[in-house]
Amino acid sequence: MSAESVPTSARELTISHAIAAPxxxxxRCWTEPxxxxxxxxxxxxxxxxxxxxxxxxxxxxxxxRGPDGAEFPNRGQYxxxxxxxxxxxxxxxxxxxxxxxxxxxxxxxxxxADGEGTLYTARxxxxxxxxxxxxxxxxxxxxxxxxxxxxxxxxxxx
Numbered sequence: 795m796s797a798e799s800v801p802t803s804a805r806e807l808t809i810s811h812a813i814a815a816p817x818x819x820x821x822r823c824w825t826e827p828x829x830x831x832x833x834x835x836x837x838x839x840x841x842x843x844x845x846x847x848x849x850x851x852x853x854x855x856x857x858x859r860g861p862d863g864a865e866f867p868n869r870g871q872y873x874x875x876x877x878x879x880x881x882x883x884x885x886x887x888x889x890x891x892x893x894x895x896x897x898x899x900x901x902x903x904x905x906x907a908d909g910e911g912t913l914y915t916a917r918x919x920x921x922x923x924x925x926x927x928x929x930x931x932x933x934x935x936x937x938x939x940x941x942x943x944x945x946x947x948x949x950x951x952x
Contacts, residue, residue, distance in 0.1 A: 819949040
């Protein structure tokens with residue numbers, strides 16, 4: 795299956811990927827801490843920690859670790875949760891509607907049944923064009939594509 799980046803507005807980055815697994819398997823990969831740790835960071839990076847309170851208003855903490863051992867905590871809050879269909883979260887809040895240190899993006903993950911598989915789409919809407927450009931320079935297209943492939947590999951085993 796292939797991943798493709800889809801051009802969107804000047805503040806958005808989007809990737810879509812056909813996954814050979816049903817939406818419920820892909821959903822589990824996004825909502826179960828032990829599963830998200832297995833695919834969320836592009837290898838050789840790892841995800842040593844994931845705390846997920848998957849409900850509207852619930853907080854999340856996902857820590858990515860680089861090959862040099864440096865850790866990058868990503869705190870956020872879920873805005874919308876539609877099981878096996880849509881997940882929306884942001885770093886603008888870090889739980890209990892407490893503002894984050896610096897809002898960067900809101901992510902919308904959608905899962906659409908596609909035969910026996912899933913059309914997976916992740917859209918990152920940034921607060922500014924500069925944030926979107928920074929995310930591109932951080933490796934959005936390569937990193938998110940690799941993560942989508944890792945997600946597809948894991949979901950196919952569930």
